[in-house]
Amino acid sequence: MTTLFRLFFAAFCLCIFVIMISGCGRNDDMTVNCSVSGPAISVESTAAPTCSTPGTVTVAVSGGTDPVTFSINGLDFQSSSEFSGLAPGTYTLTVMDANECTATTSVGLAVKNDLTLSFTASVAGCEGSEGSVELSATGGSGTYLYSIDGKNFVESSVFSGLANGEYSVAVKDGFCEFHTKAIVPSGLSFDTAIATIIKNKCAVDGCHVTGSQFPDMTSFKGIQDNAKQIGLRVGNRGMPPMQEGIAQLEEDEINKIVCWVTDGAPNN
Known part of the structure; x- marks a missing residue:
């Protein structure tokens, strides 16, 4: 009995040893190397958010072991x-x-601004404040706030009591804004208010005529092409130069030229 027991015990221990060795072998076989057999992820498509609609992202996956799941925040x-x-x-x-192998990528979504803004303006006069601007927005959510200076927004789309000049108008909703420029015109006519001033006091012998070194103001094109410079020089009292024999512009004439240039130098 003793010998038989010893043989039985030895066989039992050998069996246990074999099972342990086999078990370790199976565990090694089941070990997953995620860098080799794990999934890869890429962005398949995106739809940018607009002022009125949110965005979407679709991802694509290759490799890995099904089933696969996806997260945009690492948690859910x-x-x-x-x-x-x-x-x-x-x-x-x-x-x-x-196998709980993971892969990550990133994507940026920039808002696609579908807001637009147009305006109509009434004349202000050269030295008055009778002008107005009415703004009209399209796109976005339809709940708009408006601005005449690009900073302060109100519910009304009509701004009155405006002087002649350029205004930074804007509209916004939710998280979108649209900015543009609006001009409140003086209403001055080049033909009736500006041409005579330039002819008599600017396009004179030796100054702003054909063949001189200065911009030619004998034609409307020459005047319009240099309108911004003319408005700046006249407004700063730098033109005409303060020289003997050169007729100077009156204050009213200076204001008219500056107003017309601010209007965009129209051929009116």
């Missing part, structure tokens, strides 16, 4: 590879397979 995984309802920003996308 889902079976769908599409994420919607996204505001502008940068997102980290993660895919995880059945």
